[in-house]
Amino acid sequence: MVETNLSSFRLVIFEEAGSGEYKIAGIKIYGHNITIERIYDILFDLPEIIDEPEEFIPYDFAGDLILNFLRHPDLSEYLVKICKIKGIPVIASGQNIPGAICPFTCCGLGHRKGLGAYGEQFGLPEYDVEVKDGCIKDLYVRRGASCGATWHVIRRMIGVTVDQALSTIGREIQYLCKADPSAFDPVSGKSPLHFAGKIHAAALKRALSSRF
Incomplete structure (x- = not known):
C-alpha cells in the first residue's frame, strides 16, 4: 500500500486479473496529487453466478473515489452498493450500473463535481x-x-x-x-x-x- 499524503486525492481500484492494468499505469505516470491507496486484483476463476460477493469484495476500504474495473456483474454491482453505503463515488467505465458513474469509455468522463484531482485530470480529452x-x-x-x-x-x-x-x-x-x-x-x-x-x-x- 502506498503511504497517503494528506493533500493527495485517494483512489481505490478494483480489477479482475489485471483488467485495469493500462489505466493504472496511465494514472501513475500522468496523474498529479493522486495517491493509489489500494489495488484489489481478483485472480480467482469466478463462477457464472456469485451468490456471496462479500467473499471477494472486502468492506474495510476507504478512499475519495473508487475505480471499478471488475468484469463480473455480480461483483461490480455489489461493489457499487458498498460504496453507496460508504458515500464514495464509483466510476465504472463501459458498464451500466445504477448508482455508479458509467461513461462509455475512460476518456468519455465529463467534468463532474466530487471527483477531485482525478476528475480534473482524466476524462474527456x-x-x-x-x-x-x-x-x-x-x-x-x-x-x-x-x-x-x-x-x-x-x-x-x-x-x-x-x-x-x-x-x-x-x-x-x-x-x-x-x-x-x-x-x-x-x-x-x-x-x-x-x-x-x-x-x-x-x-x-x-x-x-x-x-x-
Missing part, C-alpha cells in the same frame, strides 16, 4: 496546441484518458500539417486505445474505439479553434 507554418509544433494535454492514449498520440502528430492531424488523430487513437474492440453498443451504434477516436479529434479541433 482537452489539448492546447502550438502551430508553426501550418504544422503542429506541439500538443499539451490539459485532461486526458487514464489509459494514456491522449499523451501517447502526441509524438505522431508533431510536424504534420493541421489538416493531416485532424484527419488522422482519430485513427491513431484507435490504434492506441485499450478498450475491447468487440464491445459494440447496439443501442447507440458506437464502439469504444471509434468513440475514443472521435472525441480526441474533437478535442484537437477545439484546441485549434481556441487559438483565434
Whole structure:
C-alpha cells in the first residue's frame, strides 16, 4: 500500500486479473496529487453466478473515489452498493450500473463535481496546441484518458500539417486505445474505439479553434 499524503486525492481500484492494468499505469505516470491507496486484483476463476460477493469484495476500504474495473456483474454491482453505503463515488467505465458513474469509455468522463484531482485530470480529452507554418509544433494535454492514449498520440502528430492531424488523430487513437474492440453498443451504434477516436479529434479541433 502506498503511504497517503494528506493533500493527495485517494483512489481505490478494483480489477479482475489485471483488467485495469493500462489505466493504472496511465494514472501513475500522468496523474498529479493522486495517491493509489489500494489495488484489489481478483485472480480467482469466478463462477457464472456469485451468490456471496462479500467473499471477494472486502468492506474495510476507504478512499475519495473508487475505480471499478471488475468484469463480473455480480461483483461490480455489489461493489457499487458498498460504496453507496460508504458515500464514495464509483466510476465504472463501459458498464451500466445504477448508482455508479458509467461513461462509455475512460476518456468519455465529463467534468463532474466530487471527483477531485482525478476528475480534473482524466476524462474527456482537452489539448492546447502550438502551430508553426501550418504544422503542429506541439500538443499539451490539459485532461486526458487514464489509459494514456491522449499523451501517447502526441509524438505522431508533431510536424504534420493541421489538416493531416485532424484527419488522422482519430485513427491513431484507435490504434492506441485499450478498450475491447468487440464491445459494440447496439443501442447507440458506437464502439469504444471509434468513440475514443472521435472525441480526441474533437478535442484537437477545439484546441485549434481556441487559438483565434
